Amino acid sequence: MSWLPSLHADTPEEGYEIAIKLSRMAVKKTQPDDNARDRMRPDYANNADSLTQVSLVVATNFQTVAKANEYWKT
Amino acid sequence: MSWLPSLHADTPEEGYEIAIKLSRMAVKKTQPDDNARDRMRPDYANNADSLTQVSLVVATNFQTVAKANEYWKT
Amino acid sequence: MSWLPSLHADTPEEGYEIAIKLSRMAVKKTQPDDNARDRMRPDYANNADSLTQVSLVVATNFQTVAKANEYWKT
Amino acid sequence: MSWLPSLHADTPEEGYEIAIKLSRMAVKKTQPDDNARDRMRPDYANNADSLTQVSLVVATNFQTVAKANEYWKT
C-alpha cells in the first residue's frame, strides 16, 4: 500500500491532513530512524519559531493539495 | 463540525481570516497542548523576525484562499 | 470599513502597496499592541536579514495581488 | 543518461521521489564532494529545524512535479 495513493481529498480538512502527511514524509525520508525523530520532538514542539516553519511547510503542501482538488469548489 | 468546512469566503478580509486559521492549525496539530502554545506566545509576539515569519505563512495560505475564491473578482 | 475591501489595484505600484498592507496585517493581528510593534521597529529596520525576510513576505503577497489584477496587462 | 529525463511520474508517491531528487541535486551541484556531503549528514539529520527546511524544499519541488503530472487526477 502506498503512503500517498492519491492527492484526492473529499473535504478541505481531509486535504489539510494530506498536506501534513506530505510535510512529515520528507522528514521521515531524511531521518528514517524513528527514535531519532522522537528525540527531536521536544526541540520543535516547544519552540515558537520552529512551529512557524512547520506551518510554512504545511501551507506550501496545502497549496498543492488544494489545487489538486480544485479548491473543493464543485 | 469541521474546523475548515470550506475555503469559500465572501470577502478578501474574510479570506484573510481563513488564511490565519490555516496558519495556526498546523501549529496546533504539531503542539496540541494549549498551555504549551500559550507559554510560547510572548516568544514570537515580541520578536520582529518571528512575526515576519508568521506573516510569511499567512501570505502563503492567503495565496491558496484567494485563488480558491478567484480573487473575489466576480 | 474593511481594511481589505478588494484586491483590485489600478496600477502595479498600487498593487504593491496592497501587498505591503497584507504583509503588515498578519503582524498586527498576531501582536495587536501598537506600542509593542513600535518598540520592535528598530530591531528589523536596522537588520539586513530581517529586511530581506520582510521583502520575501511582500513578494509572496505581491504574487497574489498581481495575479488578482491579471498582471495589469489589459 | 540524464539524472532527470522527465518530470513524469506514474503515481504521487513516485512524484514525491522526484521532488526529493530535485531537492538533493541542488545540494550536490553546490557541494560536489561526496565526502563533504556525508560529513554534514549528522548535522541536519539530527536537527529538527534543519529537517523542517529540507521538507520545505521538497514541498516546493513537489508543487512543480505535481503540476507537471496534472495532480494524477486523470
Place this chain on the structure above:
Amino acid sequence: MSWLPSLHADTPEEGYEIAIKLSRMAVKKTQPDDNARDRMRPDYANNADSLTQVSLVVATNFQTVAKANEYWKT
C-alpha cells in the same frame, strides 16, 4: 513617474531586473533612510546565507514578472 509603471519586460533579462527592483523596494519602504541601508550593505553582501535569502526574494518576484510576461514565449 511611478517606480513600477508596468510589469512588462521585453526580455527575460530585463524581467529579472524588475524582479530585483521589486525585491529592493520592500526594503526601502521598510527602511527609508538611505544611510541606514548603506550601512547595512556590508552585512549582507559579505554573508553567504544573507545573499542566498536575497536570491530567494528575487526568485519569488521573478516568478511574478515571468508570468506577467507569459514567460517570453511568444
Place this chain on the structure above:
Amino acid sequence: MSWLPSLHADTPEEGYEIAIKLSRMAVKKTQPDDNARDRMRPDYANNADSLTQVSLVVATNFQTVAKANEYWKT
C-alpha cells in the same frame, strides 16, 4: 550576449541548469566582487543549512523554468 536570452530549455535537466543560473545571478548582482564571493564559498558549501537554503532558491526558480517550458510534456 544576454546571460539569460530565454527561459527555454530542451530538457528538464537543461531547465534545472537555468534555475541554478538564475539563483546565482541574484547573488552576483548583489555582491559583484568575484573574490568576495569566492571567499564565502566554503561558508555555505560546508554548511548543511546553507545548502538547504540554496536548494530552496533553486526549487523556486525551477518552478518558473518548468512552467515556462510547460513541464516538457509535449
